[in-house]
Amino acid sequence: DAGVTQSPTHLIKTRGQQVTLRCSPKSGHDTVSWYQQALGQGPQFIFQYYEEEERQRGNFPDRFSGHQFPNYSSELNVNALWLGDSALYLCASSFWGGTATYEQYFGPGTRLTVT
Amino acid sequence: QKEVEQDPGPLSVPEGAIVSLNCTYSNSAFQYFMWYRQYSRKGPELLMYTYSSGNKEDGRFTAQVDKSSKYISLFIRDSQPSDSATYLCAMSGEAGNMLTFGGGTRLMVKP
Numbered sequence: 001d002a003g004v005t006q007s008p009t010h011l012i013k014t015r016g017q018q019v020t021l022r023c024s025p026k027s028g029h030d031t032v033s034w035y036q037q038a039l040g041q042g043p044q045f046i047f048q049y050y051e052e053e054e055r056q057r058g059n060f061p062d063r064f065s066g067h068q069f070p071n072y073s074s075e076l077n078v079n080a081l082w083l084g085d086s087a088l089y090l091c092a093s094s095f096w097g098g099t100a101t102y103e104q105y106f107g108p109g110t111r112l113t114v115t
Numbered sequence: 116q117k118e119v120e121q122d123p124g125p126l127s128v129p130e131g132a133i134v135s136l137n138c139t140y141s142n143s144a145f146q147y148f149m150w151y152r153q154y155s156r157k158g159p160e161l162l163m164y165t166y167s168s169g170n171k172e173d174g175r176f177t178a179q180v181d182k183s184s185k186y187i188s189l190f191i192r193d194s195q196p197s198d199s200a201t202y203l204c205a206m207s208g209e210a211g212n213m214l215t216f217g218g219g220t221r222l223m224v225k226p
Contacts, residue, residue, distance in 0.1 A: 004158070031211065033213065033214075035214075035216075040123075040218075040219075041218055041219070042119075042121070042203050042205075042216030042217050042218045042219050043159070043203070043214070043216050044216070045213040045214060045215070048212075048213060056212060056213050058213060090158055090159070092214075094211055096211055097211075102147050102149070102164055102166075102207070102210040102211060103161060103164070104161070104211075104214060105161065106151075106158035106159045106160070106161075107158050108157055108158045109157075109158050111156075
């Protein structure tokens with residue numbers, strides 16, 4: 001049973017560029033959440049997708065956008081990159097409405113470096 | 116002030132010691148409390164989950180929640196070098212909703 005997968009593993013971008021990160025949820029999960037983890041910090045919630053809609057959003061600017069596909073996979077897009085966007089981007093999946101709705105399983109993350 | 120505070124450590128203990136990790140929080144709406152373990156350059160792994168106040172035990176791990184004090188703890192018995200990692204507390208107001216994390220405590224268990 002494959003867990004949460006993310007691609008790419010590492011990415012280096014230049015300030016001002018745009019980036020797309022991808023996530024495939026754990027089998028049987030229908031909800032995807034994205035988090036940003038700066039070095040030495042805890043993850044910060046970006047947004048959550050369920051039924052292809054953004055269900056919740058954290059305190060991140062509109063430069064951060066996302067999408068969920070009918071197969072429940074998801075993309076995180078960041079426009080106009082700046083140095084402060086350098087971080088580990090984590091995807092977490094869960095099953096909405098089940099007895100274990102609280103369980104969010106994290107992928108290995110995509111490490112983004114902006115130069 | 117952050118919603119969830121966690122001592123960053125590092126916390127260094129000898130193998131076999133009992134480890135106590137703690138978080139305090141300010142948002143009284145939090146009802147779901149979780150502990151995650153994160154190894155270097157890996158994603159967080161869910162260790163323990165507790166709903167509302169009380170204790171929960173799973174093997175060498177015990178999670179405690181005191182909502183009246185807004186204080187949660189994770190105890191690790193008979194700590195092993197393989198327990199060396201960063202431990203993150205996380206909480207949410209509703210099941211499945213956004214998680215608010217502490218900054219993490221780095222634990223080192225020395226053989």
